[in-house]
Amino acid sequence: MSVTEIIFYAFAALTIAGALGIVLTKNILYAAFSLLLTFLGVAALYVVAGADLLAVVQIMIYVGGVLVLMIFGVMLTSKTTDKYLPSPSHNRIAGALAGLALFGLFFTAILKASFSTLPWITQAEQHSRTVSESTIAGIGINLMTDFVLPFEIAGILLMVALIGAAYIAGRK
Amino acid sequence: MFSLEHFLVVGAxxxxxxxxxxxxxxxxxxxxxxxxxxxxxxxxxLVAFSRYDANVLQGQMFALFVIVVAAAEAAVALAIVLRVYQYYQTVHLDKLDELKEK
Incomplete structure:
Protein backbone atom coordinates (compact mmCIF):
# COMPACT_ATOMS: atom_id res chain seq x y z
CA MET A 1 0.00 0.00 0.00
CA SER A 2 1.58 3.25 -1.10
CA VAL A 3 1.85 6.40 0.99
CA THR A 4 -0.70 8.19 -1.18
CA GLU A 5 -3.23 5.45 -0.57
CA ILE A 6 -2.72 5.58 3.19
CA ILE A 7 -3.15 9.38 3.11
CA PHE A 8 -6.25 9.05 0.95
CA TYR A 9 -7.91 6.47 3.21
CA ALA A 10 -7.03 8.42 6.35
CA PHE A 11 -8.54 11.65 5.07
CA ALA A 12 -11.53 9.90 3.51
CA ALA A 13 -12.20 8.33 6.92
CA LEU A 14 -11.83 11.76 8.56
CA THR A 15 -14.30 13.27 6.08
CA ILE A 16 -16.92 10.56 6.53
CA ALA A 17 -16.44 10.49 10.31
CA GLY A 18 -16.97 14.26 10.51
CA ALA A 19 -20.10 14.02 8.40
CA LEU A 20 -21.45 11.15 10.52
CA GLY A 21 -20.71 13.24 13.60
CA ILE A 22 -23.17 15.87 12.40
CA VAL A 23 -25.85 13.20 12.02
CA LEU A 24 -25.22 11.55 15.38
CA THR A 25 -24.52 14.47 17.71
CA LYS A 26 -27.31 16.15 19.65
CA ASN A 27 -25.45 19.43 20.18
CA ILE A 28 -25.42 22.05 17.41
CA LEU A 29 -21.96 23.33 18.34
CA TYR A 30 -20.53 19.82 18.13
CA ALA A 31 -22.17 19.55 14.71
CA ALA A 32 -20.36 22.74 13.67
CA PHE A 33 -17.02 21.34 14.83
CA SER A 34 -17.69 18.05 13.04
CA LEU A 35 -18.31 20.12 9.92
CA LEU A 36 -14.83 21.61 10.43
CA LEU A 37 -13.35 18.08 10.32
CA THR A 38 -15.28 17.32 7.14
CA PHE A 39 -14.15 20.50 5.39
CA LEU A 40 -10.50 19.88 6.31
CA GLY A 41 -10.79 16.27 5.11
CA VAL A 42 -12.27 17.39 1.81
CA ALA A 43 -9.43 19.89 1.39
CA ALA A 44 -6.93 17.07 1.91
CA LEU A 45 -8.77 14.94 -0.66
CA TYR A 46 -8.42 17.83 -3.13
CA VAL A 47 -4.67 17.77 -2.56
CA VAL A 48 -4.59 14.01 -3.20
CA ALA A 49 -6.53 14.60 -6.44
CA GLY A 50 -3.99 17.20 -7.54
CA ALA A 51 -6.10 20.32 -6.97
CA ASP A 52 -3.81 22.36 -4.74
CA LEU A 53 -5.39 25.76 -5.35
CA LEU A 54 -8.86 24.37 -4.65
CA ALA A 55 -7.65 22.91 -1.35
CA VAL A 56 -6.46 26.34 -0.23
CA VAL A 57 -9.70 27.92 -1.47
CA GLN A 58 -11.69 25.27 0.39
CA ILE A 59 -9.90 26.04 3.66
CA MET A 60 -10.15 29.81 3.20
CA ILE A 61 -13.79 30.00 2.12
CA TYR A 62 -15.39 27.07 3.94
CA VAL A 63 -13.41 26.92 7.16
CA GLY A 64 -12.65 30.64 7.32
CA GLY A 65 -15.94 31.94 5.98
CA VAL A 66 -18.92 29.60 5.82
CA LEU A 67 -18.18 27.75 9.06
CA VAL A 68 -17.64 30.98 11.01
CA LEU A 69 -20.91 32.26 9.55
CA MET A 70 -22.64 29.03 10.69
CA ILE A 71 -21.28 29.40 14.22
CA PHE A 72 -22.43 33.04 14.27
CA GLY A 73 -25.84 31.81 13.13
CA VAL A 74 -25.91 29.26 15.95
CA MET A 75 -25.06 31.98 18.47
CA LEU A 76 -27.60 34.47 17.12
CA THR A 77 -30.50 32.02 16.88
CA SER A 78 -30.39 30.55 20.37
CA LYS A 79 -31.43 31.94 23.71
CA THR A 80 -28.39 33.02 25.69
CA THR A 81 -29.79 31.32 28.77
CA ASP A 82 -29.61 27.87 27.19
CA LYS A 83 -26.63 25.95 28.42
CA TYR A 84 -27.11 23.26 25.83
CA LEU A 85 -28.19 23.77 22.23
CA PRO A 86 -30.05 20.65 21.16
CA SER A 87 -30.52 19.53 17.56
CA PRO A 88 -32.78 16.51 17.99
CA SER A 89 -33.30 13.98 15.22
CA HIS A 90 -36.67 13.07 13.77
CA ASN A 91 -37.69 10.42 11.26
CA ARG A 92 -34.53 8.53 12.21
CA ILE A 93 -35.51 5.22 10.66
CA ALA A 94 -36.83 6.80 7.47
CA GLY A 95 -33.71 8.96 7.19
CA ALA A 96 -31.32 6.06 7.74
CA LEU A 97 -33.22 3.90 5.27
CA ALA A 98 -33.27 6.61 2.63
CA GLY A 99 -29.57 7.33 3.12
CA LEU A 100 -28.51 3.69 2.99
CA ALA A 101 -30.70 2.98 -0.03
CA LEU A 102 -29.34 6.01 -1.87
CA PHE A 103 -25.77 5.03 -1.02
CA GLY A 104 -26.38 1.47 -2.20
CA LEU A 105 -27.78 2.82 -5.46
CA PHE A 106 -24.79 5.13 -5.99
CA PHE A 107 -22.29 2.43 -5.01
CA THR A 108 -23.62 -0.14 -7.46
CA ALA A 109 -23.96 2.54 -10.14
CA ILE A 110 -20.33 3.62 -9.68
CA LEU A 111 -19.10 0.01 -9.75
CA LYS A 112 -21.17 -0.92 -12.79
CA ALA A 113 -20.43 2.24 -14.77
CA SER A 114 -16.64 1.64 -14.44
CA PHE A 115 -15.68 5.24 -15.08
CA SER A 116 -11.98 4.31 -15.06
CA THR A 117 -12.38 2.60 -18.43
CA LEU A 118 -13.95 5.58 -20.19
CA PRO A 119 -11.98 6.32 -23.36
CA TRP A 120 -10.88 9.85 -22.49
CA ILE A 121 -9.72 8.77 -19.04
CA THR A 122 -7.70 5.78 -20.25
CA GLN A 123 -6.19 7.95 -22.99
CA ALA A 124 -5.19 10.60 -20.48
CA GLU A 125 -3.59 7.93 -18.30
CA GLN A 126 -1.72 6.35 -21.19
CA HIS A 127 -0.31 9.64 -22.40
CA SER A 128 0.30 10.65 -18.74
CA ARG A 129 -1.82 13.73 -19.22
CA THR A 130 -3.10 13.58 -15.65
CA VAL A 131 -2.60 16.51 -13.31
CA SER A 132 0.89 16.09 -11.88
CA GLU A 133 2.04 19.59 -11.02
CA SER A 134 0.57 22.76 -9.56
CA THR A 135 -2.66 23.89 -11.23
CA ILE A 136 -2.51 27.49 -10.00
CA ALA A 137 -1.05 28.89 -13.22
CA GLY A 138 -3.53 26.97 -15.37
CA ILE A 139 -6.50 28.13 -13.34
CA GLY A 140 -5.29 31.72 -13.38
CA ILE A 141 -4.89 31.70 -17.14
CA ASN A 142 -8.29 30.03 -17.54
CA LEU A 143 -9.96 32.65 -15.36
CA MET A 144 -8.63 35.47 -17.51
CA THR A 145 -9.25 33.84 -20.91
CA ASP A 146 -11.89 31.13 -21.40
CA PHE A 147 -13.75 31.67 -18.14
CA VAL A 148 -13.65 35.46 -17.93
CA LEU A 149 -17.44 35.84 -18.34
CA PRO A 150 -18.30 33.36 -15.53
CA PHE A 151 -15.61 35.08 -13.45
CA GLU A 152 -17.25 38.49 -13.85
CA ILE A 153 -20.72 37.02 -13.24
CA ALA A 154 -19.41 35.38 -10.06
CA GLY A 155 -18.21 38.79 -8.93
CA ILE A 156 -21.64 40.32 -9.57
CA LEU A 157 -23.31 37.39 -7.80
CA LEU A 158 -21.12 37.89 -4.74
CA MET A 159 -21.97 41.59 -4.65
CA VAL A 160 -25.69 40.86 -5.00
CA ALA A 161 -25.46 38.26 -2.22
CA LEU A 162 -23.60 40.71 0.00
CA ILE A 163 -26.17 43.46 -0.46
CA GLY A 164 -29.08 41.03 -0.19
CA ALA A 165 -27.78 39.38 2.97
CA ALA A 166 -27.12 42.75 4.62
CA TYR A 167 -30.58 43.99 3.64
CA ILE A 168 -32.44 40.86 4.76
CA ALA A 169 -30.62 40.45 8.07
CA GLY A 170 -30.61 44.15 8.98
CA ARG A 171 -33.28 45.39 11.35
CA LYS A 172 -35.90 47.55 9.70
CA MET B 1 -2.19 5.17 -8.01
CA PHE B 2 -5.68 4.27 -6.98
CA SER B 3 -8.59 4.74 -9.27
CA LEU B 4 -11.24 7.36 -9.79
CA GLU B 5 -13.87 5.20 -8.09
CA HIS B 6 -12.40 5.80 -4.64
CA PHE B 7 -13.16 9.51 -4.92
CA LEU B 8 -16.60 8.85 -6.35
CA VAL B 9 -17.52 6.53 -3.45
CA VAL B 10 -16.38 9.13 -0.90
CA GLY B 11 -18.45 11.74 -2.74
CA ALA B 12 -21.48 9.46 -2.81
CA LEU B 46 -15.68 17.36 -10.19
CA VAL B 47 -12.12 17.51 -8.88
CA ALA B 48 -11.65 13.74 -9.21
CA PHE B 49 -12.65 13.80 -12.88
CA SER B 50 -10.59 16.91 -13.48
CA ARG B 51 -7.39 14.99 -12.69
CA TYR B 52 -7.59 13.44 -16.17
CA ASP B 53 -8.05 16.81 -17.84
CA ALA B 54 -4.73 18.51 -17.12
CA ASN B 55 -4.84 20.82 -20.12
CA VAL B 56 -8.17 22.57 -19.62
CA LEU B 57 -8.95 21.78 -15.95
CA GLN B 58 -12.66 22.22 -16.57
CA GLY B 59 -13.64 20.26 -13.47
CA GLN B 60 -11.53 22.38 -11.16
CA MET B 61 -12.84 25.59 -12.72
CA PHE B 62 -16.40 24.41 -12.23
CA ALA B 63 -15.65 23.40 -8.63
CA LEU B 64 -14.24 26.89 -8.02
CA PHE B 65 -17.47 28.51 -9.20
CA VAL B 66 -19.52 26.03 -7.16
CA ILE B 67 -17.59 27.18 -4.07
CA VAL B 68 -18.35 30.83 -4.92
CA VAL B 69 -22.07 30.13 -5.31
CA ALA B 70 -22.08 28.03 -2.12
CA ALA B 71 -20.55 30.91 -0.16
CA ALA B 72 -23.18 33.34 -1.50
CA GLU B 73 -25.93 30.82 -0.75
CA ALA B 74 -24.73 30.31 2.82
CA ALA B 75 -24.64 34.07 3.47
CA VAL B 76 -28.16 34.69 2.13
CA ALA B 77 -29.60 31.57 3.79
CA LEU B 78 -28.21 32.54 7.18
CA ALA B 79 -29.61 36.06 6.76
CA ILE B 80 -33.03 34.53 6.09
CA VAL B 81 -32.65 32.24 9.12
CA LEU B 82 -31.85 35.28 11.27
CA ARG B 83 -35.00 37.05 10.02
CA VAL B 84 -37.07 33.94 10.75
CA TYR B 85 -35.64 33.82 14.25
CA GLN B 86 -36.45 37.49 14.85
CA TYR B 87 -40.04 36.92 13.74
CA TYR B 88 -40.87 33.51 15.24
CA GLN B 89 -38.29 33.34 18.06
CA THR B 90 -37.36 29.85 16.91
CA VAL B 91 -35.52 28.13 14.05
CA HIS B 92 -37.13 24.75 14.69
CA LEU B 93 -38.51 23.91 11.24
CA ASP B 94 -41.58 22.02 12.50
CA LYS B 95 -42.73 25.05 14.49
CA LEU B 96 -42.77 27.37 11.45
CA ASP B 97 -46.30 26.34 10.50
CA GLU B 98 -48.20 29.60 10.28
CA LEU B 99 -49.50 28.82 6.77
CA LYS B 100 -50.75 25.41 7.84
CA GLU B 101 -54.48 24.91 8.23
CA LYS B 102 -55.11 24.25 11.90
Whole structure:
Protein backbone atom coordinates (compact mmCIF):
# COMPACT_ATOMS: atom_id res chain seq x y z
CA MET A 1 0.00 0.00 0.00
CA SER A 2 1.58 3.25 -1.10
CA VAL A 3 1.85 6.40 0.99
CA THR A 4 -0.70 8.19 -1.18
CA GLU A 5 -3.23 5.45 -0.57
CA ILE A 6 -2.72 5.58 3.19
CA ILE A 7 -3.15 9.38 3.11
CA PHE A 8 -6.25 9.05 0.95
CA TYR A 9 -7.91 6.47 3.21
CA ALA A 10 -7.03 8.42 6.35
CA PHE A 11 -8.54 11.65 5.07
CA ALA A 12 -11.53 9.90 3.51
CA ALA A 13 -12.20 8.33 6.92
CA LEU A 14 -11.83 11.76 8.56
CA THR A 15 -14.30 13.27 6.08
CA ILE A 16 -16.92 10.56 6.53
CA ALA A 17 -16.44 10.49 10.31
CA GLY A 18 -16.97 14.26 10.51
CA ALA A 19 -20.10 14.02 8.40
CA LEU A 20 -21.45 11.15 10.52
CA GLY A 21 -20.71 13.24 13.60
CA ILE A 22 -23.17 15.87 12.40
CA VAL A 23 -25.85 13.20 12.02
CA LEU A 24 -25.22 11.55 15.38
CA THR A 25 -24.52 14.47 17.71
CA LYS A 26 -27.31 16.15 19.65
CA ASN A 27 -25.45 19.43 20.18
CA ILE A 28 -25.42 22.05 17.41
CA LEU A 29 -21.96 23.33 18.34
CA TYR A 30 -20.53 19.82 18.13
CA ALA A 31 -22.17 19.55 14.71
CA ALA A 32 -20.36 22.74 13.67
CA PHE A 33 -17.02 21.34 14.83
CA SER A 34 -17.69 18.05 13.04
CA LEU A 35 -18.31 20.12 9.92
CA LEU A 36 -14.83 21.61 10.43
CA LEU A 37 -13.35 18.08 10.32
CA THR A 38 -15.28 17.32 7.14
CA PHE A 39 -14.15 20.50 5.39
CA LEU A 40 -10.50 19.88 6.31
CA GLY A 41 -10.79 16.27 5.11
CA VAL A 42 -12.27 17.39 1.81
CA ALA A 43 -9.43 19.89 1.39
CA ALA A 44 -6.93 17.07 1.91
CA LEU A 45 -8.77 14.94 -0.66
CA TYR A 46 -8.42 17.83 -3.13
CA VAL A 47 -4.67 17.77 -2.56
CA VAL A 48 -4.59 14.01 -3.20
CA ALA A 49 -6.53 14.60 -6.44
CA GLY A 50 -3.99 17.20 -7.54
CA ALA A 51 -6.10 20.32 -6.97
CA ASP A 52 -3.81 22.36 -4.74
CA LEU A 53 -5.39 25.76 -5.35
CA LEU A 54 -8.86 24.37 -4.65
CA ALA A 55 -7.65 22.91 -1.35
CA VAL A 56 -6.46 26.34 -0.23
CA VAL A 57 -9.70 27.92 -1.47
CA GLN A 58 -11.69 25.27 0.39
CA ILE A 59 -9.90 26.04 3.66
CA MET A 60 -10.15 29.81 3.20
CA ILE A 61 -13.79 30.00 2.12
CA TYR A 62 -15.39 27.07 3.94
CA VAL A 63 -13.41 26.92 7.16
CA GLY A 64 -12.65 30.64 7.32
CA GLY A 65 -15.94 31.94 5.98
CA VAL A 66 -18.92 29.60 5.82
CA LEU A 67 -18.18 27.75 9.06
CA VAL A 68 -17.64 30.98 11.01
CA LEU A 69 -20.91 32.26 9.55
CA MET A 70 -22.64 29.03 10.69
CA ILE A 71 -21.28 29.40 14.22
CA PHE A 72 -22.43 33.04 14.27
CA GLY A 73 -25.84 31.81 13.13
CA VAL A 74 -25.91 29.26 15.95
CA MET A 75 -25.06 31.98 18.47
CA LEU A 76 -27.60 34.47 17.12
CA THR A 77 -30.50 32.02 16.88
CA SER A 78 -30.39 30.55 20.37
CA LYS A 79 -31.43 31.94 23.71
CA THR A 80 -28.39 33.02 25.69
CA THR A 81 -29.79 31.32 28.77
CA ASP A 82 -29.61 27.87 27.19
CA LYS A 83 -26.63 25.95 28.42
CA TYR A 84 -27.11 23.26 25.83
CA LEU A 85 -28.19 23.77 22.23
CA PRO A 86 -30.05 20.65 21.16
CA SER A 87 -30.52 19.53 17.56
CA PRO A 88 -32.78 16.51 17.99
CA SER A 89 -33.30 13.98 15.22
CA HIS A 90 -36.67 13.07 13.77
CA ASN A 91 -37.69 10.42 11.26
CA ARG A 92 -34.53 8.53 12.21
CA ILE A 93 -35.51 5.22 10.66
CA ALA A 94 -36.83 6.80 7.47
CA GLY A 95 -33.71 8.96 7.19
CA ALA A 96 -31.32 6.06 7.74
CA LEU A 97 -33.22 3.90 5.27
CA ALA A 98 -33.27 6.61 2.63
CA GLY A 99 -29.57 7.33 3.12
CA LEU A 100 -28.51 3.69 2.99
CA ALA A 101 -30.70 2.98 -0.03
CA LEU A 102 -29.34 6.01 -1.87
CA PHE A 103 -25.77 5.03 -1.02
CA GLY A 104 -26.38 1.47 -2.20
CA LEU A 105 -27.78 2.82 -5.46
CA PHE A 106 -24.79 5.13 -5.99
CA PHE A 107 -22.29 2.43 -5.01
CA THR A 108 -23.62 -0.14 -7.46
CA ALA A 109 -23.96 2.54 -10.14
CA ILE A 110 -20.33 3.62 -9.68
CA LEU A 111 -19.10 0.01 -9.75
CA LYS A 112 -21.17 -0.92 -12.79
CA ALA A 113 -20.43 2.24 -14.77
CA SER A 114 -16.64 1.64 -14.44
CA PHE A 115 -15.68 5.24 -15.08
CA SER A 116 -11.98 4.31 -15.06
CA THR A 117 -12.38 2.60 -18.43
CA LEU A 118 -13.95 5.58 -20.19
CA PRO A 119 -11.98 6.32 -23.36
CA TRP A 120 -10.88 9.85 -22.49
CA ILE A 121 -9.72 8.77 -19.04
CA THR A 122 -7.70 5.78 -20.25
CA GLN A 123 -6.19 7.95 -22.99
CA ALA A 124 -5.19 10.60 -20.48
CA GLU A 125 -3.59 7.93 -18.30
CA GLN A 126 -1.72 6.35 -21.19
CA HIS A 127 -0.31 9.64 -22.40
CA SER A 128 0.30 10.65 -18.74
CA ARG A 129 -1.82 13.73 -19.22
CA THR A 130 -3.10 13.58 -15.65
CA VAL A 131 -2.60 16.51 -13.31
CA SER A 132 0.89 16.09 -11.88
CA GLU A 133 2.04 19.59 -11.02
CA SER A 134 0.57 22.76 -9.56
CA THR A 135 -2.66 23.89 -11.23
CA ILE A 136 -2.51 27.49 -10.00
CA ALA A 137 -1.05 28.89 -13.22
CA GLY A 138 -3.53 26.97 -15.37
CA ILE A 139 -6.50 28.13 -13.34
CA GLY A 140 -5.29 31.72 -13.38
CA ILE A 141 -4.89 31.70 -17.14
CA ASN A 142 -8.29 30.03 -17.54
CA LEU A 143 -9.96 32.65 -15.36
CA MET A 144 -8.63 35.47 -17.51
CA THR A 145 -9.25 33.84 -20.91
CA ASP A 146 -11.89 31.13 -21.40
CA PHE A 147 -13.75 31.67 -18.14
CA VAL A 148 -13.65 35.46 -17.93
CA LEU A 149 -17.44 35.84 -18.34
CA PRO A 150 -18.30 33.36 -15.53
CA PHE A 151 -15.61 35.08 -13.45
CA GLU A 152 -17.25 38.49 -13.85
CA ILE A 153 -20.72 37.02 -13.24
CA ALA A 154 -19.41 35.38 -10.06
CA GLY A 155 -18.21 38.79 -8.93
CA ILE A 156 -21.64 40.32 -9.57
CA LEU A 157 -23.31 37.39 -7.80
CA LEU A 158 -21.12 37.89 -4.74
CA MET A 159 -21.97 41.59 -4.65
CA VAL A 160 -25.69 40.86 -5.00
CA ALA A 161 -25.46 38.26 -2.22
CA LEU A 162 -23.60 40.71 0.00
CA ILE A 163 -26.17 43.46 -0.46
CA GLY A 164 -29.08 41.03 -0.19
CA ALA A 165 -27.78 39.38 2.97
CA ALA A 166 -27.12 42.75 4.62
CA TYR A 167 -30.58 43.99 3.64
CA ILE A 168 -32.44 40.86 4.76
CA ALA A 169 -30.62 40.45 8.07
CA GLY A 170 -30.61 44.15 8.98
CA ARG A 171 -33.28 45.39 11.35
CA LYS A 172 -35.90 47.55 9.70
CA MET B 1 -2.19 5.17 -8.01
CA PHE B 2 -5.68 4.27 -6.98
CA SER B 3 -8.59 4.74 -9.27
CA LEU B 4 -11.24 7.36 -9.79
CA GLU B 5 -13.87 5.20 -8.09
CA HIS B 6 -12.40 5.80 -4.64
CA PHE B 7 -13.16 9.51 -4.92
CA LEU B 8 -16.60 8.85 -6.35
CA VAL B 9 -17.52 6.53 -3.45
CA VAL B 10 -16.38 9.13 -0.90
CA GLY B 11 -18.45 11.74 -2.74
CA ALA B 12 -21.48 9.46 -2.81
CA UNK B 13 -21.16 8.76 0.93
CA UNK B 14 -20.90 12.47 1.70
CA UNK B 15 -23.96 13.18 -0.47
CA UNK B 16 -26.02 10.50 1.27
CA UNK B 17 -25.02 11.76 4.73
CA UNK B 18 -26.08 15.25 3.64
CA UNK B 19 -29.46 13.91 2.55
CA UNK B 20 -29.87 12.07 5.87
CA UNK B 21 -29.07 15.30 7.76
CA UNK B 22 -31.68 17.22 5.77
CA UNK B 23 -34.28 14.51 6.44
CA UNK B 24 -33.65 13.95 10.14
CA UNK B 25 -32.59 17.30 11.57
CA UNK B 26 -35.08 20.01 12.46
CA UNK B 27 -32.79 22.94 13.23
CA UNK B 28 -32.51 25.25 10.21
CA UNK B 29 -28.76 25.77 10.63
CA UNK B 30 -28.02 22.06 10.81
CA UNK B 31 -30.05 21.60 7.63
CA UNK B 32 -27.83 24.25 6.01
CA UNK B 33 -24.81 22.21 7.09
CA UNK B 34 -26.32 19.24 5.24
CA UNK B 35 -26.64 21.36 2.10
CA UNK B 36 -22.97 22.35 2.37
CA UNK B 37 -22.06 18.66 2.63
CA UNK B 38 -23.97 17.92 -0.57
CA UNK B 39 -22.18 20.75 -2.41
CA UNK B 40 -18.83 19.41 -1.16
CA UNK B 41 -19.72 15.93 -2.40
CA UNK B 42 -20.38 17.33 -5.87
CA UNK B 43 -17.08 19.20 -5.75
CA UNK B 44 -15.15 16.03 -4.88
CA UNK B 45 -16.56 14.37 -8.00
CA LEU B 46 -15.68 17.36 -10.19
CA VAL B 47 -12.12 17.51 -8.88
CA ALA B 48 -11.65 13.74 -9.21
CA PHE B 49 -12.65 13.80 -12.88
CA SER B 50 -10.59 16.91 -13.48
CA ARG B 51 -7.39 14.99 -12.69
CA TYR B 52 -7.59 13.44 -16.17
CA ASP B 53 -8.05 16.81 -17.84
CA ALA B 54 -4.73 18.51 -17.12
CA ASN B 55 -4.84 20.82 -20.12
CA VAL B 56 -8.17 22.57 -19.62
CA LEU B 57 -8.95 21.78 -15.95
CA GLN B 58 -12.66 22.22 -16.57
CA GLY B 59 -13.64 20.26 -13.47
CA GLN B 60 -11.53 22.38 -11.16
CA MET B 61 -12.84 25.59 -12.72
CA PHE B 62 -16.40 24.41 -12.23
CA ALA B 63 -15.65 23.40 -8.63
CA LEU B 64 -14.24 26.89 -8.02
CA PHE B 65 -17.47 28.51 -9.20
CA VAL B 66 -19.52 26.03 -7.16
CA ILE B 67 -17.59 27.18 -4.07
CA VAL B 68 -18.35 30.83 -4.92
CA VAL B 69 -22.07 30.13 -5.31
CA ALA B 70 -22.08 28.03 -2.12
CA ALA B 71 -20.55 30.91 -0.16
CA ALA B 72 -23.18 33.34 -1.50
CA GLU B 73 -25.93 30.82 -0.75
CA ALA B 74 -24.73 30.31 2.82
CA ALA B 75 -24.64 34.07 3.47
CA VAL B 76 -28.16 34.69 2.13
CA ALA B 77 -29.60 31.57 3.79
CA LEU B 78 -28.21 32.54 7.18
CA ALA B 79 -29.61 36.06 6.76
CA ILE B 80 -33.03 34.53 6.09
CA VAL B 81 -32.65 32.24 9.12
CA LEU B 82 -31.85 35.28 11.27
CA ARG B 83 -35.00 37.05 10.02
CA VAL B 84 -37.07 33.94 10.75
CA TYR B 85 -35.64 33.82 14.25
CA GLN B 86 -36.45 37.49 14.85
CA TYR B 87 -40.04 36.92 13.74
CA TYR B 88 -40.87 33.51 15.24
CA GLN B 89 -38.29 33.34 18.06
CA THR B 90 -37.36 29.85 16.91
CA VAL B 91 -35.52 28.13 14.05
CA HIS B 92 -37.13 24.75 14.69
CA LEU B 93 -38.51 23.91 11.24
CA ASP B 94 -41.58 22.02 12.50
CA LYS B 95 -42.73 25.05 14.49
CA LEU B 96 -42.77 27.37 11.45
CA ASP B 97 -46.30 26.34 10.50
CA GLU B 98 -48.20 29.60 10.28
CA LEU B 99 -49.50 28.82 6.77
CA LYS B 100 -50.75 25.41 7.84
CA GLU B 101 -54.48 24.91 8.23
CA LYS B 102 -55.11 24.25 11.90
Missing amino acids: ALFCIGVVIIITKRNAIVVLMGIELILNAANIN
